[in-house]
Amino acid sequence: MPDLENLGFDDMAGNVDSAKAPPAPSPLRMSKFTTAKMRILITGGAGFIGSHLVDRLMEEGTNEVIVADNFFSGSKENLKKWIGHPDFELIRHDVTETLFVEVDQIYHLACPASPIFYKYNAVKTIKTNVIGTLNMLGLAKRVGARILLTSTSEVYGDPLEHPQTEEYWGNVNPIGVRSCYDEGKRVAETLMFDYHRQHGVEIRVARIFNTYGPRMNIDDGRVVSNFIAQALRGETMTVQAPGTQTRSFCYVSDMVDGLYRLMNGDHTGPINIGNPGEFTMLELAGLVKELIEPSAETKIVENTPDDPRKRKPDITKATKLLGWDPKVTLREGLPLMAADFKERLTGLKA
Numbered sequence: 139m140p141d142l143e144n145l146g147f148d149d150m151a152g153n154v155d156s157a158k159a160p161p162a163p164s165p166l167r168m169s170k171f172t173t174a175k176m177r178i179l180i181t182g183g184a185g186f187i188g189s190h191l192v193d194r195l196m197e198e199g200t201n202e203v204i205v206a207d208n209f210f211s212g213s214k215e216n217l218k219k220w221i222g223h224p225d226f227e228l229i230r231h232d233v234t235e236t237l238f239v240e241v242d243q244i245y246h247l248a249c250p251a252s253p254i255f256y257k258y259n260a261v262k263t264i265k266t267n268v269i270g271t272l273n274m275l276g277l278a279k280r281v282g283a284r285i286l287l288t289s290t291s292e293v294y295g296d297p298l299e300h301p302q303t304e305e306y307w308g309n310v311n312p313i314g315v316r317s318c319y320d321e322g323k324r325v326a327e328t329l330m331f332d333y334h335r336q337h338g339v340e341i342r343v344a345r346i347f348n349t350y351g352p353r354m355n356i357d358d359g360r361v362v363s364n365f366i367a368q369a370l371r372g373e374t375m376t377v378q379a380p381g382t383q384t385r386s387f388c389y390v391s392d393m394v395d396g397l398y399r400l401m402n403g404d405h406t407g408p409i410n411i412g413n414p415g416e417f418t419m420l421e422l423a424g425l426v427k428e429l430i431e432p433s434a435e436t437k438i439v440e441n442t443p444d445d446p447r448k449r450k451p452d453i454t455k456a457t458k459l460l461g462w463d464p465k466v467t468l469r470e471g472l473p474l475m476a477a478d479f480k481e482r483l484t485g486l487k488a
């Protein structure tokens with residue numbers, strides 16, 4: 139039996155004994171704690187998943203939300219309904235620089251997530267993952283905040299185990315073109331557990347699997363957004379060879395619910411959050427044709443290096459420890475995303 143506590147994993151009951159008591163919030167924050175709203179920082183909150191999380195937290199009405207985003211891939215447009223709200227603040231900030239705010243919780247999402255975007259400036263991507271996570275952990279330690287990292291299924295690399303459980307250590311190329319992201323997130327996870335063991339910081343680590351839904355950048359470059367945009371523009375859908383590689387697609391509202399439950403539950407993780415429905419890229423293209431644009435055609439194009447051949451989360455832990463399971467099927471979610479893309483592409487909605 140491995141020493142789970144020293145590995146940083148939850149035991150089967152999902153508990154990790156901290157080596158230390160968590161750092162205490164500042165006296166001012168403490169004094170207001172029972173009366174003030176929960177103050178929550180979301181790094182990357184102007185992005186696709188981040189902005190949906192902002193909606194969820196703002197709609198509760200019991201939170202103050204601060205978004206820090208450098209707008210590399212995120213957009214103010216995603217947050218426009220909250221700008222000017224007294225409980226909402228938007229800061230143009232790059233997480234590779236330190237940030238001083240007094241908060242109770244930190245959702246640390248900031249990082250470009252589409253392969254095209256994260257490979258564009260690989261050095262910046264790894265700095266974001268390493269220095270950005272160090273900065274946010276330093277903040278969490280100083281103010282006694284609980285911090286949640288959105289890690290990724292990419293920590294499993296091109297997996298040799300299928301489906302992937304949280305105990306699988308992965309098969310990752312440390313020097314490839316994707317390494318800035320997948321190795322970057324692996325280091326970020328290490329930093330989270332080191333701050334937890336050494337300094338008692340309260341951590342939560344989610345491993346996010348492919349997520350889709352309204353508000354994704356139309357030219358984001360990921361497969362669901364590409365296929366839908368191509369189908370709606372009358373272009374041919376580009377299936378990267380061989381087309382039999384698989385992914386499991388989670389609708390964004392399910393993802394946000396999983397992150398929220400993880401943050402507010404008692405388990406550090408890492409916990410897989412994803413929809414275990416598994417599809418080949420050819421099947422996905424077939425669904426887009428069937429559900430969105432019957433005239434859409436597909437063509438096979440060249441793939442990129444180190445593309446994982448298969449990916450599917452084992453969500454036993456999320457179900458058991460968080461009471462979470464995804465509700466929206468791909469058949470239900472694709473038309474919802476297509477409706478949003480259609481509105482934006484035809485300019486009906488600014």
Ligand SMILES: O=C(O)[C@H]1O[C@H](OP(=O)(O)OP(=O)(O)OC[C@H]2O[C@@H](n3ccc(=O)[nH]c3=O)[C@H](O)[C@@H]2O)[C@H](O)[C@@H](O)[C@@H]1O
Pocket residue numbers: 250251252253289290291292346347348349359360361362364365376377378379383384385419441442445446
């Ligand atoms: O969500 C995840 O778990 C991770 O997956 C993504 O990486 P990837 O799965 O490669 O995402 P896509 O770029 O959407 O590619 C998925 C598959 O679709 C294929 N693809 C992509 C684009 C396209 O036009 N056509 C196409 O067939 C790719 O070859 C790949 O096999 C992102 O890198 C990460 O942000 C994220 O953490």
